[in-house]
Amino acid sequence: MRSIRAAAVGAVTMSLALAASACGGGSSSGGGSNDSPKTLTYWASNQGASIEVDKKVLQPELDKFEKQTGIKVKLEVVPWSDLLNRILTATTSGQGPDILNIGNTWSASLQATGALLPWNAENFGKIGGKDRFVDSALGSTGVQGQDPAAVPLYSMSYALYYNKKMFADAGITKPPATWDELVATGKKIAKGGKWGLGAEGSNLSNNIHQIFVLGKQHGADFFTADGKPDFTSDGAVAAVKQYVDLMAADKIIAPGNAEYAQNQSLSDFVKGKTSMVLWQTASATFKSMGMKDDEYGVAPAPVASGTPGTAQATNSMVAGINISVFKNTDNLDGAAKFVKFMTSDDEQKILNKAYGSIPPVKTAQTDPAFNSPTTSVLRDTLAKSASALPQVADESQFETAVGTAVKELFADAAAGRPVTTESVKAKLTKAQQQMPKK
Structure with a gap:
């Protein structure tokens, strides 16, 4: 997780457990999960030197996704200092995005609210399977023995x-x-x-x-x-x-x-x-x-x-960013398509090169960009000597x-x-x- 200012969420988390049924998707339109609204809302974390840098990195990729699927993605890049509180507010108000980035150390805390889509075998199947991802990155997606609350997006060490x-x-x-x-x-x-x-x-x-x-x-x-x-x-x-x-x-x-x-x-x-x-x-x-x-x-x-x-x-520690879906989104199919897109080999190479991070997708790590003297140290650390914070x-x-x-x-x-x-x-x-x- 990149430079997160953690918040004390004890009392808030207690209320979230009671209010989890209130959480839902953002501005997409349409009915239940079988419908295909043409808009998804996405809260991205601030990975670059500024929010403007992130917009320049992400918008061309979101345009590419829209061209491929017909689904428009409304992007908001949220500063780390605000992200956790924004997520907690969204889970209680029901006015959250469809898809969001989370610091991977938050996975278990947010999983406990019941607000995020569990990534069971069926949902992982929609994005190519769980075995595409590095084990250390999967270790920071929720409580061991439970279906993950998120999917690895950017890995760091x-x-x-x-x-x-x-x-x-x-x-x-x-x-x-x-x-x-x-x-x-x-x-x-x-x-x-x-x-x-x-x-x-x-x-x-x-x-x-x-x-x-x-x-x-x-x-x-x-x-x-x-x-x-x-x-x-x-x-x-x-x-x-x-x-x-x-x-x-x-x-x-x-x-x-x-x-x-x-x-x-x-x-x-x-x-x-x-x-x-x-x-x-x-x-x-x-x-x-x-x-x-x-x-x-x-x-x-x-x-x-x-x-x-x-x-x-x-x-x-196993540092990094995960991508999650609010489970009450109006467009579960579209959200799954977006996660599949963001974790595809091509996008993993593009995005992780831009941010200097390591792809948590195994096959994307073969790109020479992730085998430089700098990145090879990070990659080897993640593979051999990193541990996930307590889930x-x-x-x-x-x-x-x-x-x-x-x-x-x-x-x-x-x-x-x-x-x-x-x-x-x-x-x-x-x-x-x-x-x-x-």
Whole structure:
């Protein structure tokens, strides 16, 4: 999911479960699902450098779909800061779109509302089958054991981006593969107004993504097998402390980063103020900020052993965007045709090239564009060493509660207050107490 500002949706989600029958399609006309109204409404997420960029990318493809099917698609590109709340409002008001993009970490939370079309075998059959999609992407489409609430559209993963000139100036010949190496590299650079690593302490979703990955490396999942929050395990506490200590103890993250919000760490990286960032599929953003492809390198995000893999060698969450259908749309057949179109090999290549992401459709990944030095790292990470965030109904609240705890700990570090195992556990205990009671 790209730079999402998660919202606390506990009370809202409760009401959605009661109001799910009210949700429906948007402006299409006509009767039941067997009819074929000539208009679909589509809420797209803001994937490019701006909403205008997205319109330029998407509109030619929507025109192509209309030419093929006779169905017009009314496009609205919704900023990430508004998207989740817009979706929640739509499910209660019944004034939603027919089709929409969702951050893949929201899949289980929105699935719990009952508002989205379940992608059972019959519905997957309409778009070419479930086996067309990469397993890791399917893992972020809803609760395991239930029919998915969404279909993968764009896949992304985290990687370590490093400034080649800053590395060369410091005599560093290769990117770090372990956390110890990353800290040592950062310390060589963190002097004279330069810093080793960028972070965004006020970006709750980015906090969660980093903590989730470190949690996996420490053997923590943040939720038990039956979906109950488990934020205070030794592994969870160690993960949060390790991340915040990059500022508090290791001094490779600038104290000012504690207040950074979306994309501010990327701006510093582009300007040569920091030498490394851990980010998801950043190439298109760097380009929009004026950085040339040959000015930075891409390597797998660090793991303790230096060899990424599954379980405790996980080095990325499964990031990405899913496409969903409101199940009460007036044009279920047209919506299925649109999802089939958007996930076709040709469209997957066009759209993922435009956004610098990776197609979750296996056969589309064979295009040379997804085998460059940059994209191959992302593709391999998704295939071999990425894990889906917890697919539980309370995931959105988890992002808010724990993301805020990390934000507060970064504020402590920036102010010179001690960050200890005890203080980390206290913040995580408070976060767990804020979660909905089962």
